[in-house]
Amino acid sequence: MLDPVSRVRRFNRAVTSAVGALDTSFLGRGRPLGAARVLNAIGHGRSDVAEIRDYLGLDSGLMSRLLRSLEDEGLIETNAREDDARRRMAKLTRAGRREFAAYEALSNAQADGILAQHSQAEALLAAMDLIASALTRERVTLNEMDPQGAEARYCLGEYYAELGRRFKQGFDVSRSRDPDAKDMRRPRGTFIVAISDTLPIGCVGLKGTDHGYAEIKRLWVAPAARGLRLGRRLMDATEDAARELGIRLLRLDTNSALPEAGQLYRSTGWREIPRFNDDPYPDLFFEKRL
Amino acid sequence: MLDPVSRVRRFNRAVTSAVGALDTSFLGRGRPLGAARVLNAIGHGRSDVAEIRDYLGLDSGLMSRLLRSLEDEGLIETNAREDDARRRMAKLTRAGRREFAAYEALSNAQADGILAQHSQAEALLAAMDLIASALTRERVTLNEMDPQGAEARYCLGEYYAELGRRFKQGFDVSRSRDPDAKDMRRPRGTFIVAISDTLPIGCVGLKGTDHGYAEIKRLWVAPAARGLRLGRRLMDATEDAARELGIRLLRLDTNSALPEAGQLYRSTGWREIPRFNDDPYPDLFFEKRL
DNA sequence: CATGATGTCTGACTTTAGTCAGGTATCTCC
DNA sequence: GGAGATACCTGACTAAAGTCAGACATCATG
Missing domain, CATH: 3.40.630.30 (Gcn5-related N-acetyltransferase (GNAT))
Structure with missing residues (x-):
């Protein structure tokens, strides 16, 4: 229970369930996770379709279908790139921005929830910065x-x-x-x-x-x-x-x-x-x- | 980039990809994650089928099928409990113990890998303990x-x-x-x-x-x-x-x-x-x- | 301007995860 | 010993994720 590897693995178990809880709250918006991830990638400023596909590790067929489903929902629109008409750019529509904001609110609420439980938030944040830096x-x-x-x-x-x-x-x-x-x-x-x-x-x-x-x-x-x-x-x-x-x-x-x-x-x-x-x-x- | 919520979310992104990498390495053993999770729960000492189902949050039908597939692979055997023949106990066979050890090795290697990169492992472990305690x-x-x-x-x-x-x-x-x-x-x-x-x-x-x-x-x-x-x-x-x-x-x-x-x-x-x-x-x- | 490479899309398919409604054996309790 | 509860199993189903081959338009290059 006290050796370094067990401590890392305890940490893994703890964060796995916290991360899983965020996924569940994302599902609450009635959209599969794959589509939600693409929408969020676009919301965070990624617009080049190939780049998003690469970032999320998606097959090009799957990516294409996810984009189509977001388009059918009226959340994004896609256009050919001006300098290369084979490539496509995606951007949020007005409705898409609203929906993206809702996902952002969920993410922020989860982050807030973790911090609010803790009476020494600065120590917790310092620990998170340390781990995030180590992992990335x-x-x-x-x-x-x-x-x-x-x-x-x-x-x-x-x-x-x-x-x-x-x-x-x-x-x-x-x-x-x-x-x-x-x-x-x-x-x-x-x-x-x-x-x-x-x-x-x-x-x-x-x-x-x-x-x-x-x-x-x-x-x-x-x-x-x-x-x-x-x-x-x-x-x-x-x-x-x-x-x-x-x-x-x-x-x-x-x-x-x-x-x-x-x-x-x-x-x-x-x-x-x-x-x-x-x-x-x-x-x-x-x-x-x- | 510096407000508390962004820092928590940066942390989330970092651990999500680390956790995802472990799942991927688990898949490398040629078994779906669901079955791997059940095998690992048994390996970690859980034997009561209902308890495992509860722990992993599985439907009883799904659980039954996962147990069957592990049994077909020769990794576990199940028996009725002596004090209540409706309930079942699962335990690893010799081959199951070998396979479980392989998963343990993957988990340990991942944990080791994180620690080995860091020249101040004790600080990293303290941060992990802090976060694991906060999240759980x-x-x-x-x-x-x-x-x-x-x-x-x-x-x-x-x-x-x-x-x-x-x-x-x-x-x-x-x-x-x-x-x-x-x-x-x-x-x-x-x-x-x-x-x-x-x-x-x-x-x-x-x-x-x-x-x-x-x-x-x-x-x-x-x-x-x-x-x-x-x-x-x-x-x-x-x-x-x-x-x-x-x-x-x-x-x-x-x-x-x-x-x-x-x-x-x-x-x-x-x-x-x-x-x-x-x-x-x-x-x-x-x-x-x- | 022909050729091969590239980026996206579509259709057909598989695997995994999960749900739900019975069915069967067993247990508890009157 | 019978009634109802419990634990597990099976079959039938759905949704999501992912794979693969081929089609099509566009691009870069000789």
């Missing part, structure tokens, strides 16, 4: 994104909050050398966000300078995604981007209150060097030649 | 059990470990007034373990004394089960048991390093009283008249 690990994508976009701003907010918790003296961005967003856009640098199924779970910035090197800044991995070696993936991607931009020398600063970061740098070919800036927060400085 | 909350059973049985000993071990972490000076059972197991068995007292689908997640002892009162001891709730108001359920059950045993006065001691416990007692009718023993660990003492 291979589907985490690293994307170059605007350092001032919504995803980047979210990551940076979490990053600063965590520094505030971990530094004895707290952390105030305005006292740190806040890199100009321009320095983290191509061609001077870049900003990479790790996304797991819509949720940003990590980031890193590559900041161009005029001193013959570029700096790695703002490396952050969400607590829920720790243990997945995402930090290393982010660093690898940044180094690749730097090489691509013709950068030959990288530097970074960090703090000994973040031991896991220091360990990562040391184990991936970074060399400790003397202080190279006057930022008040860092006390460790590294360099790596590409 | 209404199925947590409170059972009077032997205070020296495996489940009780597990709970007490976790309890002592936690006190060790939370008391500044640590915790050494031998220095505390360790209640005699006899005092926590009927008719002098009792010991209650909360079980969630095989996993013990909380306990409490009622210890009889010869001083005109009984004591509540060893109230513990697993970290994974906090937020479910299990502490209160355990206390209610203990008070019920005490009343049943004719006990009119309850006392307990606790420590201000466990604020959530003190809060629970205060909010459920306990009154703070002066020290009534010389145990070195507690610094708070309560009493409740039933």
Whole structure:
């Protein structure tokens, strides 16, 4: 009852029945699950028929029939794609949007129901984030994104909050050398966000300078995604981007209150060097030649 | 992407596909899922046909046919029950045990696969325990059990470990007034373990004394089960048991390093009283008249 | 513009899951 | 020992999901 595998299997049993309950509530709308799934895929923004078929793992004959049944119900309409008349696009009609909203309400109610039972919802959510990240690990994508976009701003907010918790003296961005967003856009640098199924779970910035090197800044991995070696993936991607931009020398600063970061740098070919800036927060400085 | 409901739904998507993958691997053994589920229920020790049917939510006709198909495969045999020849018992044949072991191996491999990907398996397991407890909350059973049985000993071990972490000076059972197991068995007292689908997640002892009162001891709730108001359920059950045993006065001691416990007692009718023993660990003492 | 590849659709089929109405043997209780 | 309840089984049925082959229009390419 206590070995790791039994604990995972207990977890499996628990979530299987919770997931089954959602399916049952979907059936309550009087439509087979297959059709409901297609409708929801379209509602969530997928419109290319082949893509939906692929996403849901359906045979093309079955897919075609499900689309027809949704069309007969007046919930969707399909059109040939303009650039390739063999392919079809599906979109919701007004009635379809209403029906999709009803499914969304069921999903939201189920999610709410789980949270409402629990007096420590934040702990429950953190556990769910952790598991979702672990299970979709291979589907985490690293994307170059605007350092001032919504995803980047979210990551940076979490990053600063965590520094505030971990530094004895707290952390105030305005006292740190806040890199100009321009320095983290191509061609001077870049900003990479790790996304797991819509949720940003990590980031890193590559900041161009005029001193013959570029700096790695703002490396952050969400607590829920720790243990997945995402930090290393982010660093690898940044180094690749730097090489691509013709950068030959990288530097970074960090703090000994973040031991896991220091360990990562040391184990991936970074060399400790003397202080190279006057930022008040860092006390460790590294360099790596590409 | 960041509101609680979206996070729950991201979690749902992640586990749905993981669960689906396990079903698919089960299908790889060339048997429909319905039959596989019945075989596994029997392998896990369920033998009464009506009980299995109930557990899996199957129609009696369907159940009968699934049993027949497993029998035709030579994996199970069924017999009338000795005390009631209408009812049937199913058990695995030698070939059935082999086949069951193969399914177990698939389940274990899936569980292992999830754990192996993660460099911080203990954090992942804790998150799974938390979620499994939250989802099966209404199925947590409170059972009077032997205070020296495996489940009780597990709970007490976790309890002592936690006190060790939370008391500044640590915790050494031998220095505390360790209640005699006899005092926590009927008719002098009792010991209650909360079980969630095989996993013990909380306990409490009622210890009889010869001083005109009984004591509540060893109230513990697993970290994974906090937020479910299990502490209160355990206390209610203990008070019920005490009343049943004719006990009119309850006392307990606790420590201000466990604020959530003190809060629970205060909010459920306990009154703070002066020290009534010389145990070195507690610094708070309560009493409740039933 | 002919050829082969691609994307979708249709018809014919199978498997799985599930429902429902009896039927039979057995049990409980008067 | 008979009446009614209970547990399981069987036959007949339906719905849903999925498979497969071939048809058809459209596209890319030489």
